[in-house]
Every structure is written in C-alpha cells, then in structure tokens.
Amino acid sequence: PPPNLSGLPMEKLRGILITHFHSDHISDIGDFNLNSWVAGRPEPMEIIGPEGVDRVVEGFNIAYELDRGYRVAHHGAELLNPELGVLESRTVGEGVIVEEDGLRITSFEVSHPPIEPAFGYRLDYEGRSVVISGDSLVTEKIIEISDGADVVMHDAMALQLVRGAEGMTRSTGNTRLATVLHDIQDYHASIADLKQLVEQADVGQLALYHLVPAPRNDMALGVYVNSMPEGAVITEDGMVFSLPAESNEIVIE
Incomplete structure (x- = not known):
C-alpha cells in the first residue's frame, strides 16, 4: 500500500467526512481505505458527506474492485477480509450527524458555488471544538x-x-x-x-x-x-x- 503520510493509527480509522466532491477533496479516499484495511480496521470504512456521496463511493468501489481481489488473493481472506475493503456511504444533511461517546459532529452548508450542497463541519468533544470550512x-x-x-x-x-x-x-x-x-x-x-x-x-x-x-x-x-x-x-x-x-x-x- 502507499505510505501512511498522515502518521495516523490507520487501524482505528472508522470514517471520513467529505465536504464536497471536487477531485482534490476526494482523491485520497482510496489510499486511506486501503491503508486502514491492511492495518487491521475491523469494520467497513464509512464515507460521510452531502447528497451525491453514494455515487462517489460506488465509483471508488468499482475502480478498486480488481485491486481488492489481487490483495485478497495474495495475502488471504483471513488477513484481509474482502468485505472490509468495500467502502460504505452515508448521506447527511445539515445538523448534528454524529453524537456518541461525548463527540458531536455538526454539518453546515457553506458557499462554494456552483457546488451545492457543500458542507463544513464543527466537531465538539470534552469542552473543545474545531470548525473546518471545507x-x-x-x-x-x-x-x-x-x-x-x-x-x-x-x-x-x-x-x-x-x-x-x-x-x-x-x-x-x-x-x-x-x-x-x-x-x-x-x-x-x-x-x-x-x-x-x-x-x-x-x-x-x-x-x-x-x-x-x-x-x-x-x-x-x-x-x-x-x-x-x-x-x-x-x-x-x-x-x-x-x-x-x-x-x-x-x-x-
């Protein structure tokens, strides 16, 4: 797989928030899915975003279908469960989209015409907060x-x-x-x-x-x-x- 330049513990990656579907905002999805799958992620990775995310995820799954097959054939399904290499999608609107274990994620619409909808996100956890504009x-x-x-x-x-x-x-x-x-x-x-x-x-x-x-x-x-x-x-x-x-x-x- 490609190098993990993020330095993140990839086996803990559960999902990715997508703000909109310009190529520079989605092009790393395949590498993050592959790296986290190889690292031992225990469940399918979820791609969360505005309307249209299902089409993007379907495209990635089709594009990487042969690659997944090669890797399972090479390393075995016991090491690389083929089901965990297939991305899942979740379409969200504005508002609170995640609220669990003290983490709240709120999506909000931003202005990036002609892209509609385009989202930003606010993350709140343990009294701290981060806003990402997209x-x-x-x-x-x-x-x-x-x-x-x-x-x-x-x-x-x-x-x-x-x-x-x-x-x-x-x-x-x-x-x-x-x-x-x-x-x-x-x-x-x-x-x-x-x-x-x-x-x-x-x-x-x-x-x-x-x-x-x-x-x-x-x-x-x-x-x-x-x-x-x-x-x-x-x-x-x-x-x-x-x-x-x-x-x-x-x-x-």
Missing part, C-alpha cells in the same frame, strides 16, 4: 458556527496573487488559464474576509489551509503572513493541533 466564502453561517470554537480551519485566497497571475497569463495570450484564474476569485475566502470572521466571532485560533494560490516561495508566503489576521497560523502537512480536554490550551506542533 471550501467556502466567509458567510454569516460560518461566523455563527465558528463563535466560541477553539480552532477554525479555513481555506484562504490571496486575491492580489491570483489577480496578478490572471493579468500575466492574459498578457501572454493564455486566455484559457486567465479565464480559470478569473473565475476562482469568488470561490474561496479572501484574507480580508477572514479578518471579518475573527472580528465577529470569538475564535481561539484561526488556521489557514488550502491556500490559493499555494505559496511556492518565501515572497508568496509573505503575502499571506503579512496580511492575514493577527495570531492566525498557516498550516503545513503534518502539523498537529492538540486541545487538552476541559482546558483553553491550544498546542501546535
């Missing part, structure tokens, strides 16, 4: 659901970089790419809008992820660092946020 503009609903959260993870766009790239590509005659760069400018939260979020909601820690464009050098990174809300952090692969129960402490490693 891909969204800053909306009244996100401000409301982020109020009181310890960590809000939000996508962010540096409009000046995108507009600069649009102008450059248009000037070189690449109108196709320029059109794409123009179209995405109302697709993600701008850094200015994220300042509005922290001004109107009581947020312990704002963490920016899914940066558009992804900064490839220190100069581009500096655009985010110099204009993002005070105290915000830019996430990196492998970064861990620890929230000790019944505490206000936020540990970032």
